[in-house]
Amino acid sequence: MSRVIVVGGGLAGITAALHCADRGHEVVLLEARSRLGGATYSFARGDLMIDTGQHVFLRCYTAYRGLLQRLGVAGSIRMQSRFRIPVLSADGRASLLRRNGFPAPAHLAPALLGYRMLTLSERIGVMRTALALRRLDPDDPELDRVSLGQWLRDRGESPRAVEALWALLAVAALNADPDEASMALATRVFRTGVLDTADSADIAIPQVPLGQLHGSAAHRALAAAGVDMRLRCRARAIRRCGAGFQVPLRESTGDSVRFADAVIVAVPHQAAAALVADLPVAGARAWQQLSAAPIINVHVLYDRPVTHLDMAAVLDSPVQWVFDRTAIAGAPRGQYLALSQSAAHEHIHTRTEDLRELFLPALQRIFPRARQAAVLDFFVTREPRATFRQAPGTAAVRPPARTGVPGLVLAGAWTATGWPDTTEGAVVSGARAAEAVDLDLRSQRGVEVTA
Template sequence: MSDSVVVVGGGLAGIAAALRLADRGAQVTLLETRSHLGGATYSLLRDGVVADTGQHVFLRCYHAYRALLERLGVSRHAPVQDHFAIPVLHARGLSWLYRAGRAPAPLHLTRSLLGYSPLSPRERISAGRAVLALRDVDPADPHSDALTFGSWLRRRHQSARSIDRLWGLIAVAALNLPPDKASLALAAQVFRTAFLGERDAADIGVPAVPLRYLHAEPAGRLLERLGVAVHTGTKVMAIEPNGDGFVLRTRDGTLSADAVVVAVPHPAAARLVPPQAVPDRERWTRLGSAPIVNVHLRYNRKVLGFRYAAALDSPVQWIFDRTRAAGLEHGQYLVVSVSAAHGCIDAPAEEVRRTYSEAVDELLPGARTARLEDSFVTREPHATFHQGPGTAELRPPARTLLPNLALAGAWTATGWPDTMEGAVRSGLQAADVLDISRARPPRLRTFGEALP
């Protein structure tokens, strides 16, 4: 039985694991290489403005993530829209994807699909049939993971326009890959959960404050109150089995633990995890990565009338109004989020700024006459693992061959894509496979229990 646990990694997976373990009575230490918690969901300060490095949204069906926000006491800062609705900007004007009426899923999308003007009437009817056909795709079936989403769509008579203007709109944002490169299994998980489950599952949530105020700072305060020892700026160099426990070597010394949760990205995990725990851990490097680029644009006045919008036939994929979240009292601060950004991840910043500011001018007439007061680019070269076919067999379970060493991270076998929900679920799974003693009376209900 164990009661001292070290969690390596302070992203959402590590935070979730540490909270779960502390709730169950373990003595927890959390080690994070960076100077802050939050992992990939963090913020930076630029000219007095707190800006997120990336735009992270979530859905109502992200039950584990939303439970984490509740536990952190910040759910009021992460509102979810009353009903699923996406404004879609294109050359002909504005279209909408939405749910309507009180019909159960997937009938709640019928009116939206039939009225979606970027597609022809025939393409809209065909899209509805494909939505229904997704009910027969099992995300857990290895055969589904061997196929691309795009190939499946074409077999369901989806035109190139439909794949680009409808399916890709969601898939690229959710999977960080276009349909022709994304795993059918992961795409099916997204569409089945969001659009074929509960009728409100796809309702979109957007943080109303910078991510440092939503994740890092409240997590640090709560962990401290629970007695978790949090050490930032501490890089773990090695994890070594030692009798029934482990020794962790850092740049500043060593510490011992009865159990360890490794909650770091897969390349780092492949270097840290002892071979006795996962003999073929080198296979994780084959998961690869996919980039996201964000272009930040500050205008002297309002140019976008929505909190967020998608775009068609444009370099812009999604655009978000972050003015209030950043604390600005004048003008408008927009963030263009570019997923699957392989084409611009290495481009010069000035070229990226020019390309996307000009693209916003084309989409938003008001931007053409507004003054662009500031612009900058943030890049996440390894934002997610490469969520293509064949990744299911590469994603390891939380449990390893060493009884009290567990794995966490959105790249592990959660059944979910690489999302904030997947990260939190992975941390809960990792905590639950450890054999910890109840050194202190546990709370009546531990964080993350009874999730769907």
């Protein structure tokens, strides 16, 4: 039996470990934190169970949904029967983006033509642009050389159409403003996520905290699969040792060394580059060009309900997206709202007191009932490196699973999955990494490998 070490207990590492165990390998999973789940986790604050960030996903996230099924928590999410997003404006206007029962691409026609945040001519222009987008190939390298914003301007889209529709969706999906977002990744988002099939964009929201959905559920599934999980265990390097590898570790009980026939590196790109520094991995220095993009989440607990909506997008306001987290977080009274703020370069280092002065009045303009409500708690969670920077040119930098060193494989949403930095990309990468390792190990043993 071959031994595989998986470094990193996020979604990519969890997936890779499960798939390797399924293939009959002895698997050791190393995680520096005291928990699994990577960037998706929860913590207690008073009576509330808080997710560091609001995570939603789409029906087209088939790999991620498969992982939830494997973890036994597929019943802990709520999927829309049809794509539906209320869109609010600070001036009191409201509209609704929703699909009908028609097949693609007609499924979005009523939503776009009835979108009251745009003029009629802008809506017609948006329809033409959507049809043009549907003809693009997200794997076309030329698309990665331009930004979404530039492509939309070349199509004649007005600044208002870009802001009120395209940016509304793209910033949340790519954690980047349109002028900073790769058109190739934007094409993947809009084609796979919205345009290609009628139900692909239906939104799902976890109904339990992420620590329960990913962390504790993954712990149970990995244990059942026979994976040796080593928490609070940091890999310091990865080095060649004969035909295999040695991994020096730092654990709470002291330093040690683990040996393996193969290693899957499933950590963020900065950490991955440091771990493989002693090995001839081509392009590792270039991974630094992926950089990082921040997200902040603003959390507000009111003493009473201020909105009946469970989710809304917001225009003409500092607020981007609002989610009602009251029931999910276990709030015993009032209403708990979480604001998800992507591409948050402007606010990532802003003091909480200043963010309070910015966002509470903004919420009062969006939800008039908030003017009479008392704020019981206000706090901010910050993710400075929430995703890699999904800018034009990143496709050439994102590495494949294989490193050129037999038995050493990469996983993570930052690798060349073809997807943006999402839960789907992370799970896809983990599955591909396990497949690559299995092929390498079978090849080393002289087992016939067929495509």
